[in-house]
Ligand SMILES: Nc1nc2c(c(=O)[nH]1)N[C@H]1C(S)=C(S)[C@@H](COP(=O)(O)OP(=O)(O)OC[C@H]3O[C@@H](n4cnc5c(=O)[nH]c(N)nc54)[C@H](O)[C@@H]3O)O[C@H]1N2
Ligand SMILES: Nc1nc2c(c(=O)[nH]1)N[C@H]1C(S)=C(S)[C@@H](COP(=O)(O)OP(=O)(O)OC[C@H]3O[C@@H](n4cnc5c(=O)[nH]c(N)nc54)[C@H](O)[C@@H]3O)O[C@H]1N2
């Protein structure tokens with residue numbers, strides 16, 4: 011896993027170094043980093059011009075994160091990591107037939123993820139040739155015919171898996187789900203299953219809609235903003251603006267994160283010259299709490315206990331209520347059971363599991379009650395645990411006690427990841443589709459839609475492992491690397507009769523393939539998308555349910571690349587003919603796809619007309635209007651119990667105690683499995699990724715020294731499989747007992763069976779590990 015043979019065309023890297031970083035987030039450092047990327051880019055000027063149009067009317071939607079911008083603001087909005095994302099996509103380097111003639115697939119497999127993507131854009135369709143172990147060019151029509159033949163050969167449509175990564179536009183996603191349902195399955199594993207699935211499930215049960223309730227403007231009216239398990243300085247840099255503005259006007263920003271992430275501590279705005287000249291920076295936060303991994307639910311329950319205690323004291327003294335009794339009486343369901351559960355949770359359990367002193371939890375509760383309006387934001391630190399659904403429901407419970415849903419400046423804000431992951435779900439990329447969607451499709455297209463649930467990501471891997479699924483099609487993403495239990499996922503993909511990857515860049519999923527394999531090169535967000543009726547715009551939905559258009563600005567590198575909708579139409583027409591629609595006619599003009607979306611997806615009527623409004627349009631959110639689309643018709647308090655212990659049964663059964671509990675996270679130089687460079691500026695790491703951050707006292711306690719190399723072993727059985735080699739120990743400011751490492755390097759350690767209750771999300775933020783002395787220099791034995 012860790013040592014790769016070096017081929018020419020090396021991606022640039024500095025030599026490994028580690029020195030804690032003391033500057034602010036953003037500011038000169040960010041600009042310098044962007045400048046470096048531009049100087050290193052062969053498309054520099056063009057990219058700058060393209061970037062200036064990012065997220066502006068007429069420009070393209072940033073392929074970085076799903077954070078939304080204020081629709082009114084005319085400001086140029088971009089951030090360091092958005093710039094990197096654009097630059098990475100808009101490279102001039104190409105991975106063409108000549109490239110594949112040069113390298114066998116086995117040779118490419120020896121390369122790092124960084125090297126693979128650095129080679130450039132995929133420019134022509136390729137098919138795997140087992141005799142030469144190389145990819146060779148294939149005609150588009152022949153590729154479509156091959157897919158159709160394999161799909162039509164299956165004895166059941168449920169033997170095919172249709173994966174989606176969250177960059178697909180609404181138009182591509184809609185077309186994809188229509189094709190797959192017409193073909194006959196709901197097998198839609200997607201990146202969301204590994205990401206915010208728990209948010210969708212929890213919010214659906216609690217408030218009747220699986221999305222956040224706030225919009226951009228709410229951030230200007232909040233008295234307090236809580237940021238749970240999120241690192242916006244790296245992953246949502248544009249979110250630092252509203253956080254910083256909030257602090258400036260005296261609101262509180264409360265961070266809950268075991269790591270003192272730079273972006274959450276101090277921030278300098280790269281577009282504010284005065285602050286940069288004086289090198290001043292403002293604290294982004296007013297309080298920082300550092301819980302145990304997975305300890306957030308205990309902390310929230312502790313906060314609820316304090317709030318309840320103060321409510322009772324206020325009642326006894328005849329003082330103003332702490333609860334919002336009006337909200338609870340008018341909208342809430344199950345508050346008595348919930349408060350009984352709060353009373354029944356012992357303080358000691360809360361203290362142990364949260365890893366926090368009661369005085370800290372009390373302070374957090376005071377900050378929560380001090381302001382009238384509170385927004386709660388969260389991301390992967392909350393969603394990638396076994397009890398994530400219950401934790402998010404505890405966020406909702408606490409918010410409801412004080413009426414903090416559906417009021418200006420208050421609400422729930424799961425901060426989404428991929429730029430259109432929320433839109434893809436809205437368009438029907440859902441293995442458990444709501445009945446209303448299926449019925450709408452059936453009415454409009456007149457074919458019997460499959461009604462049984464399909465596979466999510468983890469179930470799809472099991473199905474491919476067991477031989478129940480035989481064809482895998484990936485609309486974007488990097489399935490082989492993003493998923494857990496890397497060795498088993500690789501076996502799952504190899505078991506397939508055919509794997510198809512619709513991609514912009516070369517990655518490991520092209521190299522770990524089925525008996526037959528296709529690479530279909532597609533246009534990205536930055537590329538001009540020219541169809542029969544002219545250039546086309548696509549649409550996306552951000553974290554605040556705002557839908558807007560995205561227009562590519564750059565001429566594609568090759569005429570052989572096709573848009574995602576065109577590729578899907580090609581596959582669909584070859585497989586199903588003109589059923590249930592004329593696919594090629596549809597993609598000639600995406601307005602036609604949007605008309606179908608308007609006919610079948612709630613909230614999209616008059617789609618094409620509404621899209622012409624500058625800034626796009628707001629889809630609305632029932633919970634934000636205090637309408638509750640739950641079975642009870644009200645907002646449900648959920649009386650979940652704290653888990654007895656966070657350690658999985660299977661780990662406890664092993665009889666071994668973990669050395670440390672490890673989370674896997676993103677560096678500053680990566681976009682998921684796309685590695686832009688080997689540095690992690692804010693954490694002080696340069697030129698390396700195979701590192702394990704741990705507390706110095708723990709390193710010594712375990713008999714090692716900082717800087718030493720170790721093997722990391724997952725406590726789950728099969729120790730030879732769930733092991734990574736030669737990771738350097740870095741002494742870091744991290745709570746005792748915890749460790750952190752980069753995703754995807756440590757994905758081999760994450761067991762496929764360790765998943766969230768109700769969400770099926772791999773528990774990437776809670777892995778029980780032990781450390782062993784590295785067996786040699788880190789090479790795979
Ligand atoms: N530049 C860049 N932008 C991105 C991405 C990227 O890779 N690069 N990825 C995109 C995607 S798909 C997503 S989903 C988002 C991800 O955005 P984040 O959720 O910010 O991503 P992670 O790096 O996984 O960070 C999780 C944070 O949670 C903290 N954490 C871990 N475990 C716990 C816990 O148990 N409790 C608490 N309170 N905190 C915890 C970690 O210390 C870390 O700061 O970003 C999106 N934007
Ligand atoms: N251990 C661990 N594992 C995790 C996570 C974690 O925190 N820890 N996070 C999880 C999360 S939150 C997510 S969202 C998943 C991400 O899982 P994925 O979405 O599957 O992975 P990405 O790395 O975003 O996919 C990158 C590839 O997408 C392709 N691509 C890029 N842009 C486009 C485009 O416009 N169109 C098409 N067709 N292809 C494109 C490129 O070929 C690129 O190589 O990983 C999950 N895995």
Ligand SMILES: [Mo]
Nearest residue numbers: 205206427428
């Ligand atoms: Mo994500």
